[in-house]
Amino acid sequence: MLIGALLILTWIVLLVRYPARALSVSMGALLGLGLVASWVIWQEGREARHLAHLELRMEYAPERCPANRPLALSLKNGSPAALSELRWQIAAHRPGDSVNLAEHLYESPRYRGPSELLPGDTWQDCLPLPTLRPGYRASTLEFRAERVQGSFPY
Structure with missing residues (x-):
């Protein structure tokens, strides 16, 4: 929990100090996180469909x-x-x-x-x-x- 708070604080500091770079890196990280989340949701749905049979x-x-x-x-x-x-x-x-x-x-x-x-x-x-x-x-x-x-x- 402490590490998460430090990451958020660091991200806010970088966003204030270097807004253009921090925003572009944040968008890339958010896109990667979204891809991983969609893959996990697809896998869970696939297993649920197979278990139903x-x-x-x-x-x-x-x-x-x-x-x-x-x-x-x-x-x-x-x-x-x-x-x-x-x-x-x-x-x-x-x-x-x-x-x-x-x-x-x-x-x-x-x-x-x-x-x-x-x-x-x-x-x-x-x-x-x-x-x-x-x-x-x-x-x-x-x-x-x-x-x-x-x-x-x-």
Whole structure:
């Protein structure tokens, strides 16, 4: 924060002392900053469009999965780009309710997808349950992915 204040103070001094030079350099820096900002916004929009094409389904299935990982996951990459990394958090809801019954603690499991998933491919796995609030059973809840973050290489 101190460095930012010093930069602004230096820029004001240069603008007062050498207005023509400082203004032309400032316009060049502002143009460069605008180009970087527009590129970042374009990249975020591109990733959001690709993430919208992912189909991520979860269901409590202790008969198909091991006891310590009873949550069955199916992920289909419906986007035109290969998925290289995927992270998310799991929310647990009663059917028809919007209250998240999963507690996100420091020791809660971290959920990650496959290292690479080509367009049109499907990935299935069994996951551990998130920590649920006391008094709720996993068999009576619906599970959804929240805060999905992923990356798609060029």
